[in-house]
Amino acid sequence: MSQNVDVMVLGAGIVGTASALQIQAKGRLVALIDLAGEAGRETSYGNAGLIERSSLTPYLLPMEPLTLLRYALNSAPQVHYHVNALIETLPWIIAYGLNSRAAAKARIGAALLPVISACVTEHQVLMKAAGALDLCRPTGWIKLFRSERELAKAAHEAEGLRAAGLTIDQLGLADLARLEPDLHGGIGALHYRDPAFVPDPLGLTTAYARHFEHSGGVMLSGDARGLEQTSDGWRLMTSSGGLTARQVLLALGPWSAEILRPLGYRVPLGIKRGYHMHYATQPGAKLNHPVLDDEGGYLLAPMNQGIRLTTGAEFARFEAPPTPVQLNAVEPVARKLFPLASRLDKDVWMGRRPCLPDMMPVLGEAPRHKGLWLNFGHQHHGLTLAAVTGRLVAEMMTGETPFANPAPFAITRFQR
Ligand SMILES: Cc1cc2nc3c(=O)[nH]c(=O)nc-3n(C[C@H](O)[C@H](O)[C@H](O)COP(=O)(O)OP(=O)(O)OC[C@H]3O[C@@H](n4cnc5c(N)ncnc54)[C@H](O)[C@@H]3O)c2cc1C
Structure with a gap:
């Protein structure tokens, strides 16, 4: 039996699910399709839960020679790489480095500004409709420093962010102890x-998916590799x-490039793998905010499941088995910072951040395929940007004037 809808959305991570809701809100009949048959089970399951309103520029490659040397020697906790992935990863890393220079950084920041500015409010609209506002905590997050040098550098950057309207408090040790x-640890x-914290990222994607179905959306299991173009659609x-x-919207996160390749689009989608583990706390201990120990190379977040420790970036072949060396290295450091008790998960979780070398998502219609729309490559900020890029793509797909300029996000930037 064949079924027809207005739009099929491929991929039910947070990006596809939020996009499906936004398109549905424009009055379209939408089907949301995932290989897993349910929402939010891949990258969107295991993130740190930040709706990162304060990231006015994305995470670019630090350009200090000493930091780069430590990365190259595989001796920094923030980055790990598999030697056998170096040759295939190198062109992407070089492009990432070129996009990390000051002029490119300013251009990327300007393109992302209207989108990142609306990231919390746009999620709140969807959360309210989905009855999930309790998953939006106005805690912000705390960045801890271990060296005067790093603190001074970040305090200087914070002045620029304050000038752009953000609220950032500098905390001495007494202020930190109060919060x-x-x-x-730390100085x-x-x-x-300004950022919000989601203490259950899977719960949020699930709440969005349920609301989508209750509002008449169709949730199906299917494999995007079987997508075919017909005379008047897909x-x-x-x-x-x-x-x-x-119309079809491709929102397959890390798997997006694989599906686009047979259609003739080559996209330099790099993968930064990341790991997490949940911990119990020692009796009486409590963590009130997500805390990034940047110099330590990990983040602790007070999830409903326990304290979630997430790691930095790992470069490896796509299907290489997990190698949680970063998690094992930072765990003792984290235990000194906060009284973590036993590990709560049987296995370490691994996810793949889908990253273009300019750290901007791909958004918009594919130039050579009518009705094929794209929304993927949200790097470290897929939870952050899901609702707002979903809105942007929904506006474009329905012929409305998009609320922000989508031109910098077009796939054509890689197709010259
Ligand atoms: C450790 C870690 C911490 C992070 N912390 C944060 C954070 O604090 N804040 C933030 O904003 N972001 C964070 N991120 C990034 C964020 O999690 C990702 O950007 C986001 O989850 C990407 O969502 P997505 O929907 O694009 O991809 P996914 O969630 O991976 O969804 C893609 C979907 O496509 C489906 N799929 C795959 N192949 C097929 C196929 N052939 N057919 C059909 N379906 C298919 C998959 O089953 C999956 O459901 C973090 C990531 C990691 C790894």
């Missing part, structure tokens, strides 16, 4: 107050039979 009495901190075989639609 986080169970933290023991000071910055408290970024067709995919799903668990419920054939599905056709005039």
Whole structure:
């Protein structure tokens, strides 16, 4: 039996699910399709839960020679790489480095500014509709410093962010002890107050998916590799039979490049793998905010499941088995900072941040395929940007004037 909808959204991570809701809100009949048959089980499951309103520029490559040397020697906790992945990763890293220079950074920051500025408010609209506002905590997050040099550098950057309208408190040790009495370490901190914290990222994607279905959306299991173009749209075989639609939105996160390749689009989608583990706390201990120990190379977040420790970036072949060396290295450091008790998960979780070398997502219509729309490559900020890039792409797909200029995010920037 064949079914027809207005739009099929491929990929039910936070990006696809939020996009499906935004398109549905424009009055379209939408089907949301995932290989897993349910929402939020891949990268969107395991992140640190930050809706990172204060990231006015994305995470670019630090250009200090000493830092680069430590990365190259595989001796920094923030970055790890597999030697057998070096040759295939190197062109991407060089492009990433070129985009990390001051002029490119300013251009990228300007393109992202209207989008990042609306990231919390746009999620709140969806959360309210989905009855999930309790998953949006106005705690902001805390960045802890271990050296005067790093603190001074970040305090200087914070002045620029304040001038752009953000609220950032500098915390001495007494202020930090008042906010986080169970933290023991560091010389000071910055408290970024504008970001929101989601203590259950899977719970949020699930709440969005349920709301989507209750509002008439169709959730199906299917494999995007079977996507076919027809004379007037697109067709995919799903668990419920054939599905056709005039428009398709590809929101497959780290798997997006693989699906685009047979259609003739080569996209330099790099993967920064990351790991997490949940911990119990020692009796009486409590963490009130997500805390980034940047020099230590990890973040602690007070999730509903326990304290979630997330790691930095790992470069490896796509299907290489997990190698949680960063997690194992930073765990003793984290235990000294906060009284973590036993590990709560049987296995270490691994996810793949989908990253273009300019750290901007790909958004918009594919130039050579009518009705094929794209929304992927949200790097470290997929939770942050899901609702707002979903809105942007929904506006474009329905012929409305987009609320922000989408031109810098077009796939054509890689197709010259
Ligand atoms: C350790 C870590 C910490 C992070 N912390 C943060 C944070 O604090 N804040 C933030 O904003 N971001 C954070 N991120 C990044 C964020 O998690 C990602 O950017 C985001 O989850 C990407 O979402 P997505 O929907 O694009 O991809 P995914 O969540 O991976 O969704 C892609 C979907 O496509 C489906 N799929 C794959 N292949 C097929 C196929 N052939 N057919 C059909 N479906 C298919 C998958 O099953 C999956 O559900 C973090 C990431 C990591 C790894």
